[in-house]
Amino acid sequence: MNGPYRQAATAIAMATCLALSPAAPHAPALAATTAVPPSPIRQAPSFFRMHVGRFEVTALLDGTHPFPASTVAVDARPGEIERLLADQFLPAPFEGMINAFLVNLGDRLVLIDTGAGDLYGKEGGGLVSVLAAAGYGPEQIDDIYITHLHEDHAGGLLRGGKPVFPKAIVHVSQADFDFWTNDSNKASVSPLLQPFFPAIQKVLKPYVAAGRVKPFAPDADFGSGLSAISAPGHTPGHSFFRLQDASATMLFWGDTVHMAPVQFPEPDIAIKYDWNVPEAIAARKAVLAEAADKGWLVAAAHISFPGIGHVTKLPHGAYQWLPVNYTLNR
Template sequence: MKHCFLLLMVMCFLNASAQEPQTVITFQAGKFTLRVLSEGGGQGNSGLLKGATPEQLKKYLPDGTFPIETQVFLVRTPDKNILIDAGYGKNLFKNLQTLGLDESKIQVILLTHLHGDHIGGMLRDGKAAFPNAEVYLAEKEYDYWLNLGEKGAVARKVFEAYKDKIHRFEPIELVEIENQTDELIPGIQAIAAYGHTPGHTAYLIRSDESKRLIWGDLTHAMPIQMPCPEVALSFDVDSEKAILSRKLLLDYVLKNGIISGGMHVAFPAVGKVSKGKTEGYAFEAICLCEGL
C-alpha cells in the first residue's frame, strides 16, 4: 500500500512536469480543481522576525535566512474560475495562459489581505487586469487600507479600478465554523485570521467531503514559525493577534487533517500539518493529484 502510494506520488510529479511548467501544480478538492501558481521567491532574513530567542534562531535558522516564496491559488469550480490573491503579477498571466485562461475568464478574486505582494497582479497600467472579476475582501481590511495614507495608495488604486465590483464581508470566526453554513461563494467560507493585517482572512474550500484551507500569510518563515508559532513578523500590524490566529488555524487543520496551503509556503505550497517532533508544528509538503 505504501509502495503504491509512493509510486502514485512519483507518477504525479512526472505527470505534472510533462503537462505543466514547474510554476504550476494541481490538486483536487472534491469537484474543485485547485492550482498553485508560483510567483517565484527569494530569501528572507531573521531581521524580519520578532520574538525569536537566540536559541530558536540558532536551531531553526542557523545561517540567519529562510526561503520565502509567493504563491497565487486558482480554484476552478464547475462554474467559476476563482483566484485567491493575485501575487505581484510576475508569473501570473503567463501561468494562467498556460492553463488556457486569459484574464477575462477569471470571475472571482478572493483577497486574504492587501499587501502589495497579494494585489500587485490585480492592476495593469493602473487599470483592472481582470475586467470580469468580482472582488471579495473583509470589511476590516478595506477600512484599514482606505484610511492608511501614503502606504494605502496601491490598495486604493485597486478599489478605484474595480469600483462597484468590490464586495466587503465579515469573515466567520473559526470557533463558529461548525455551526456556520454561510458561504461567501458556493463551496468557500471566509475565516477570520486577523493580526498580520486587521482584516487578514483565510479561505476554507469544501467540495463533497474534501476540505482545503488556504491560509494566506499565517506564516512567512516556515522553518521557524512552524515549530515556534509564537515567532512573529516585524511588519505584522498586531503580532499578538497574528500569533493567536496562527495557533488557532494550525490547531484546526491539524485536528481535522485538512490539507492546507499558504501564500509564502515554498512551492508546491500545499501539505499536511502535524505535531512538531519536539515542539509546535511540522509541515509536510505533498502533491495531490486527481484520484489521490
Template sequence: MSLSGITDEERKSDLARQLLPTSGALDTSVNAFFIHNGDRLILIDAGSAHFAGPSMGRLLDNIAAAGYKPEDVDTILLTHMHPDHIGGITNDKGEALFRNATVWAHKDDADFWLDNDLAATLAEDQRPFFSIAQDAAAPYIASDRFNTFVPGDDLIPGLVSIVEAPGHTPGHTAFMVTSAGEKMLFWGDISHLPSIQLPHPGATIELDVYPEMAIASRERVLAASAKEGYVIGAAHLPFPGIGRVRKDDTTGYAWVSVEYTALPALGN
C-alpha cells in the same frame, strides 16, 4: 525580515534543522491559487506583480500556462490587502487585469488599508503599503467590483466559507473550500517563515499589525489543521505551497508537502 518572540539561538537552530543559512536574507515563495469547480473560476490572492521586481509578477504567465485567460476569472478573494496579495490585480498603468472579476476583502482590512487619514499618521516607510493597496483596488472600486465581507457572511454558498484569522492585518482571513466532501484551507499569511513559525508559532514579524492577535490566530489555525488533516494552500510555503501540517514532537508543528504523480494520458 525581523522577528520577535524567539531567541536568536532558537532561530538559528530552526534554520539549521531545515538546512537553511543561519544568517542573511531568506528566500520565500509567493503563491496564488485557482479554484475551478466547473461553474466558477476563483483566484485566491494575486501576488505582487510589478511592485516587487523581476522575480515576481508571473501570475498572468501561469494563468495562460494553465489554459485560462484573465477575463475567465469571475471572483478574486483576498486573504488580506498587503502588496504581495493585492498587487497582482492591476497592471503597472493602474488598470484592472481581471475585467470580469469581483474582488472581495474583509471589511476590517478594507477600512484599514483604504484609509488615507490613517496612512498620513504613519512613518514614511509604512505608507507605500497603503498606497499600493489603494492603487490596486481603485479600478475595481470605480467599476463597482470591489466588495467586502464580514464574519458570518456565506461568501460562496456550498463552496467557500470564511475562517477568521486576524492579527497579521486587521482583517486577515483564511478561506475554507469544500468540494465532494473534502476540505482545503487557504490560510494566507498564517506563516511567513515556515522553518521558524511552525516549530515556534509564537514568533512574529515586523509586518504583523497586531502581533499577539497574529500569534493566537496562528496557534488556532495550526492546531485545527493538524487535528483535522486539512490540505493547506499557503502563500509563503515553498512552491506550490500545498501540503498538510502535523504536530511535531516539540511544542510546534511541521510541514508535509503533498505528493505529486503524473496524470495518465487522456484516453488511456
C-alpha cells in the same frame, strides 16, 4: 570492488588527487568541467494542479525572493533564526514564495490572491504567464478573493497601471477594506507598513471605480463550497478561505505562516509585517492546532511551491509541514 573496476577507480582517484593538489602544475580536469556554460533558460513557470473533492485547484507561483527572516522576525532569541535555518539545511536568507491559487468551482472560476503584480519588481508578477501556462486567461476569472490587503496578495490586480482582470468581482473583508483605504490609520502602523496604504489604494482604485469591489462580512459564505473564516491579527481583516466538498477540505490561510522553517517549529515567533502581533500569534496557533487535528489540506501563500500540504503536531508546541506528493497526472 575487484578487478578492472577497482583499478579504474584507483586511477580516477589518483587523477582527482592530482587535479586538486596545489602542487599539481595544472588543474585540467576541473577546468574542463567549467567549459560547459550554464543554461541560458530560466526556471519554467510553475503551476501545480490537484483536486479537492470535485473542485480543481491550481497553485500558481507568482515569484520567489530572498526572505530576510533574521531581520523581520519578532520575539526570536539571539541566533535562533539562524539555528532553525541551519537545522533545515537552509541559507539565511532562505527563498520565500508568493503563491496564489486558482479554483474551478464548476459554476465559477475564482482566484485566491493575485500575487504582487509590479510591486515586487522582478521577484513577483509571474501570475498571468503562469495562469496562461495552466490553460486560463485573466479574462476568465469571475471572482477574486483576497486573504488580506498586502502588496504580495493584492498587487497583481494591476499591471503597468492597468487592471488585469476585466470582469472579476474583487472580494475583500470589510475590515481590511476600511482599514487600508483610510489614510488616518497610517499613523497607527509601523513605518514598514505605511507604504502599503498608497500601494493598496492604487491597485484597488479601478475596481472600486467600476463597482467591482465587494467587501464581505466575517465568516461570509460565498456558496459553491467556498466560505471565509475571520482570522485577524496579521491585518485587521485577515481571512482564511475554506473550500469544502463532502469530506474534502482545503484551507487557504494567507499569511498565517510567513516563514515556514521558523514558525512551524516555533509558532510564537511573529513577523514585523503583523498588524497586531499577539492576535497574529493566537490566530496561527489556533489554526495550526485545528488543521493538524482535522487533517485539512492547507494551501499557503508563502510556503515552498506549490505551498499545499498537511500540518502535524510535534511535541512542545511545535508543528511540521508535510507537502503533498508531486504529480503530473492531473
